[in-house]
Amino acid sequence: MLMFCPTCANVLVVEEGSNCYRFACNTCPYVQNVTRKISNKKYPKLKEVDDVLGGTAAWENVDSTEVTCPKCEHNRAYFMQIQTRSADEPMTTFYKCCSADCGHRWRE
Template structure:
């Protein structure tokens, strides 16, 4: 959390005071005592695999191959290859089940 000095506009830094911590300005004598501890955590929402790959539109013009779905055991799956790591690493193959009721995504 960043707080700014209302007098001069500089960033306030935390220092230990006589009995507790306080925000203080480096350029002017402004001091703001901290009366209670404030904590907050925000966790970023992880994207689904389909969002990372470009959404459902990315699967419109892809080829199918003989690959068995691990979820429904359908014998065919769509596939696409994307370079997810550095250039000297092999490409990652992503699959989507051809069965419209399943549409399970996995990678190789």
């Protein structure tokens, strides 16, 4: 937390005085003793993160293939391919288990 000088509006620095700490201004003779702990916390508001794959709507019209789910070992999964890296690298395949109880997602 920054403290400002009430006389000249410059930032006050903390210096050690006689038996205590104090705020002092480097440009004028203003000095204020610190008599209690001063703290102030501000947490920034985080942005909402968008689902990169388009959320649940992205999985509505996709095909399924025979692949084993690593979580429940079901033998079918929905899949979609997205170019996540540069054009000279292969597309990334995303899978979602077809089992209604599982719904596990993974990529290859």
